Amino acid sequence: MTARLISLLTLLVAVTGLLLAAPFPVMAGPQAAAPVSITYDFQWIRQGSVGIVRVMGADIADVRAVFQERVHPFYSEKGGFTGLIAADMGQDVGQYPLQVWVRYLDGTSERIDKTIEVNYGEFGRAEVYLPVSLMPLLERSVEDEEMARLSGFFKRSTPERYWADEGFALATTAPQIGPFGSWRLYNETTWRQHTGADYRMPIGTPVTTVASGRVMLAGTLAIRGGYVLIDHGWGIYSGYAHMSELLVVPGQWVRKGDVIGLSGLNGRSAGAHLHWEMAVSGAWVNPEQFVGLGLEAGQ
Ligand SMILES: [Zn+2]
Structure with a gap:
């Protein structure tokens, strides 16, 4: 009797543990959006230079990025969105946040946080x-x-x-x-x-x-x-x-x-x-x- 109770408790703990460890609700509906992919054509941006950022994903209506307090609009082409991220020549070298705002066709939106490195422009x-x-x-x-x-x-x-x-x-x-x-x-x-x-x-x-x-x-x-x-x-x-x-x-x-x-x-x-x-x-x-x-x- 006691052994049966213990094994029941063990099972309960195991099940509870599994539930707590689950990263997502089990009920993923058919409309769950595919993850947005963000790619760069650069490792870092030099002072006074431009980098190309591409955002791909399903049902995206609009993309904007905020970098150094400037809003960088993205432009729709070839099933994705392209943006030009510019670092001013006077910007200090360092790591800077890039906020990518994605608005979906259903009106919802999300913010994806990235980091961009600005490197020396090597100006004479x-x-x-x-x-x-x-x-x-x-x-x-x-x-x-x-x-x-x-x-x-x-x-x-x-x-x-x-x-x-x-x-x-x-x-x-x-x-x-x-x-x-x-x-x-x-x-x-x-x-x-x-x-x-x-x-x-x-x-x-x-x-x-x-x-x-x-x-x-x-x-x-x-x-x-x-x-x-x-x-x-x-x-x-x-x-x-x-x-x-x-x-x-x-x-x-x-x-x-x-x-x-x-x-x-x-x-x-x-x-x-x-x-x-x-x-x-x-x-x-x-x-x-x-x-x-x-x-x-x-x-
Ligand atoms: Zn000049």
């Missing part, structure tokens, strides 16, 4: 000497005002892909004279970080677009001088500065390789050159690294 240093008359263009208020104007565009992320199958490239054989992200000491007084890449070009050299898109701005800025800003869709913008002549107008559609202006020497510039810059999801990124991502249509 250079000294630049400006004519004294251009020194006021180093004032922070001038920079802030110009950046605020550009940020107004960067806030808008066009969900359509404006660039075509051939992707992005700057068609020039001009030598690069100033790399992206370099720290520049102007007139031995003021440090500023370079938002783009510089190419030596005689005044009047035709400047072409790096990809198809829509002209958002064609005008004169204090620091960038004669400037054209193009929206390529997906929160990707390219800018071309110090041009002597602008050959496009805001709202105009351009194709990759179209001439948009002639290079020049104006704004905060010490010599004739083209300054080419790219912003992704509101962050300045290395234009050459971005071109190397191979973001062709249909990818």
Whole structure:
């Protein structure tokens, strides 16, 4: 009798233990969603660089990611969602949370937490000497005002892909004279970080677009001088500065390789050159690294 009771208790404990150890309720319905898969094309992102994140799963309606307090929209293609995660050139090296928000067709949503490592951008240093008359263009208020104007565009992320199958490239054989992200000491007084890449070009050299898109701005800025800003869709913008002549107008559609202006020497510039810059999801990124991502249509 006692032995039977003990074995019954043992069985009860075993069953209870099994129930407690079960990670999920036994009643998994037929509508249980398949797990969402999140993959990267990178191990880490360098300062001023872009990484591609892909989210795949059943019944997904929308995906957004929050990284460094910026919302990165994702774009639907080929049965999945693709997002471009950008680390600003000024972001400190370290581990940062990436929140991936997934909304499903039935209206429910979930947050998936990931960690992204931001690594050194390995930016160089250079000294630049400006004519004294251009020194006021180093004032922070001038920079802030110009950046605020550009940020107004960067806030808008066009969900359509404006660039075509051939992707992005700057068609020039001009030598690069100033790399992206370099720290520049102007007139031995003021440090500023370079938002783009510089190419030596005689005044009047035709400047072409790096990809198809829509002209958002064609005008004169204090620091960038004669400037054209193009929206390529997906929160990707390219800018071309110090041009002597602008050959496009805001709202105009351009194709990759179209001439948009002639290079020049104006704004905060010490010599004739083209300054080419790219912003992704509101962050300045290395234009050459971005071109190397191979973001062709249909990818
Ligand atoms: Zn420059």
